[in-house]
Amino acid sequence: MNLELVTKRIEELRKKIEYHNHKYYVEDQPEINDFEYDKMLRELEKLEQQYPQLVTSDSPTQRVGGKPIEGFETVVHQIPMQSLSDVFDEQELFDFDNRVRTAIAPQQVEYVVELKIDGLSVSLEYENGVFVRGSTRGDGIVGEDVTQNLRTIKSIPLRLKESIPFLEVRGEVFISRDNFIKLNEQREALEEPVFANPRNAAAGSLRQLDPKVTVGRKLDIYIFNIQQVQGAELETHTETLEYLKHQSFKVSPTYNVFHDIAQVHQEIVRLGEERGTLPFEIDGAVVKVNSLRQREMLGSTSKSPRWAAAYKFPAEKKETVIKDIFVQVGRTGALTPNAVLEPVRLAGSTVSRATLHNIDYIRQKDIRIGDTVIVQKAGDIIPEVVEVVIDKRNGDEKEFSMPEQCPECGAPVTREEGEAVTRCTGIECPAQLLRNIIHFASRDAMNIDGLGPAIIEQLLEKGLIKGAADLYYLNFEDLVNMERMGKKSAQNLLDAIEKTKDSDLSRLIFAFGIRLIGQRAAKLLADHFGSLDGLKEASVEQISSIHEIGDKMAQSAVNFFMQEQSIDTIEKLKAAGVNMESKNKKERKDNRFEGFTFVLTGTLSKYNRSQATEIIENYGGKVSGSVSKKTTYVLAGEEAGSKLDKAAKLGVKVISEQGFEEMTK
Structure with a gap:
């Protein structure tokens, strides 16, 4: 095709695409389907790639392009953009x-x-x-x-x-x-x-x-x-x-x-x-x-x-009655109480439900089942209860309490100290499956290349998966019949899933989405216990003895591995051939420092801090950053600081580098 014909075809495609853009996005009267539109756009993109000299700023292909910018430049308006x-x-x-x-x-x-x-x-x-x-x-x-x-x-x-x-x-x-x-x-x-x-x-x-x-x-x-x-x-x-x-x-x-x-x-x-x-x-x-x-x-x-x-317009408010309160489980596992209302017309629509946010919100406003309340739409979209009409109480109203088990899956619920939200802890909870699987497949977790939220959503809608472990049981026929999934894409996704079976244990632990267990904690747990079976059998005390792992993190991990849903998921993953061993497993020499906590201070002549920490952990001990009553020894090098004073005050034994060497012989 000569340049003149290419130029003519490019102009023709641009006009057609912009025409259909206008019909769809402005007039809301589309004349062609998405496939026909995409076909024209792909042809234009291909021609502009072959003839870059013909690309112009007003081409439909230039709506999204270029690299992210570092910041926005300022513009001085010739005509001031005044407010009303x-x-x-x-x-x-x-x-x-x-x-x-x-x-x-x-x-x-x-x-x-x-x-x-x-x-x-x-x-x-x-x-x-x-x-x-x-x-x-x-x-x-x-x-x-x-x-x-x-x-x-x-x-x-x-x-x-x-x-x-x-x-x-x-x-x-x-x-x-x-x-x-x-x-x-x-x-x-x-x-x-x-x-x-x-x-x-x-x-x-x-x-x-x-x-x-x-x-x-x-x-x-x-x-x-x-x-x-x-x-x-x-x-x-x-x-x-x-x-x-x-x-x-x-x-x-x-x-x-x-x-x-x-x-x-x-x-x-x-x-x-x-x-x-x-x-x-x-x-x-x-x-x-x-x-x-x-x-x-x-x-x-x-x-x-x-x-x-x-x-x-003022926020429109109406009076109605709370007939009941039910709990809805969101995609992150958050349990949100919602009020069932006597239907009321509000801001152009009939409202029969309203969010109550969390149990603190209910207690703060003293909301009870049977109360007469004032409701409005927050941001004109989400109905919420503003206040209780106390004068209309008759004594029949009932207080509400959050459930102890998830209403969707029956798993225990938890509320962390300092948080307002109550959460379901079930890894297979239907309400939060999408979020859980997105996290499981994410880059920092199992890193399943090509498995984005849209595909996961399709897999769930078609019933092909009911949990993260089911990803490893998908077959070619399942995938190739999905929307926008050709033979090559299907095989690429299966290959990507298969590749992750050999991932390090730390990735798998992080992929589980255990509350309070991030990437760093997942690596510490994998390195310390060496296998998922070892971690599953560990007690709160054993887990919290690991440097940087606190009591709450340890309790969260133990709670997770005790649940039937977690056990079911792990067994499926194990049967599918997913690696359950740490690739950085460190064999302990012995447990002579089991239950001991060391604090390092000053400059050591033969080791740096990380080397000394590794030696202590190899013998079953842990290292802390501050001196407390729980500290067993303070290992002091040259120019030791205020930690020595605190050790003396608390009666904690101070050892020298030579004394430490004697202990490790």
Whole structure:
């Protein structure tokens, strides 16, 4: 194919892909399926790889690319990105109207009412019809250049439908309610902090230094204003929205024009009642003067335009009754109490359940079964109990206690000191299987190459696995029939699973996800006991005698290996041929230091600290960093410090390097 034909085909593919992007992400009216779309995109990628000189910044392939950046450059906004003045009730709205009419009298006023989407405000700049820069609002004067991340949002056109010299628009980046919930579920499964609300999720996603992270967050945008334009003459705000729509932008989904402020208020009330039915979060409505000429007359203060106001919705609260409290087990094993409510209409939807977070929350608010309570939606999404109406108690209310066994699998539950969360300890608990297997296969654990969360989810949905050990019993026929899993991918995954059978014991111990046992502790346990059988049979005292392993860690390990689910998993792994021995096993010379605790201080002439520690541990002893009543000996070298004084005070025996050598002969 000659260069002219290649160029023509590339342009044809780009136009088709952008057209279908617009139909899917802006109009929500897809015309082709994912397979057809992916086929076109792959063809374009292949041609651009073969002819890199034909790659342009507005190509659909450039939405995600490049290496992570070290930091964001600053952008000084030519037109300040001001914030809106807030109004909170009908009277304040009427006062705003009065100020507007007084300033432009005797002219008539038209208002446009739009949704106030709760996201992150950004500026998009286009030169000769091509997207060249995108930035955050920042303080309104100076923002951050997030162009690469904005390119990942497929509802942002990389090229305008009609080229004009320059255009700057303002929009709100957001994440839908459904995608917000999915994102938090994924983060919870990976034991990452969850986002408090969709706005935080959108802001955090847009400010990722790696665009590849941003693209996975499925952000969206609505454009609501033209900041500046060259090449178009427009007179009203509604005209600008229609113009932006024509130029392929996704504009505010709802906007209506009114001549009377009372009608404006009615529209705001209507939007408030429907907010719970929207697929995204809003925190109010925006009222704007429609005429652009009148806007110029009204001007702005140093912070806000005088021609617009944001009507902020209060959090809607309703009274209802707690009929019962049940416990739900999350993907991390956390047990969350939930209230079963007398159904009540709240923020646009019927609410019959509400989270009670944890037992401390219940005790703090003195929530009981049968109580009359006030509920609201946290972040307009998650229903929660705000307070108890004590005056309505009749004495029939019942206190609630957390269960001692997991309601999903029957395994014991635990609550660590200093934590509010109660957790299930079962490794095969159905509620947390996804999270457990993701951890088991992760890089620092068994490191099963190619086994990501999406594949694990499919395996669980199809019933091919019911626990981590089942991974080693998968066969080619199981995998090859899965979605997006060809013959080569299936065989590669089986080979990767087989390879991990020879992993060191420390990886397996860490892969179990035992509470409080991290990578370092897993290695110490593997090296000390040498085999999984040795560790399984160890007591709390034997485990806690290992330097760096505390009593709580030891108890957690013992509890884990006592459980039927853990025993079942280990037996399956053993039968599959997974290695149960440490490759760094150290044979003890003898147990002469069994039960002894040493503290090292000063400079030793014949050993460094790690060498002395190894000698002590080879004889069954352990080394501590501080002197206490439990210390058996303080091994003192030259220039020993304050540890000698503490040893003398506690009556702990101090030995020299020569004395230590005598003990090890």
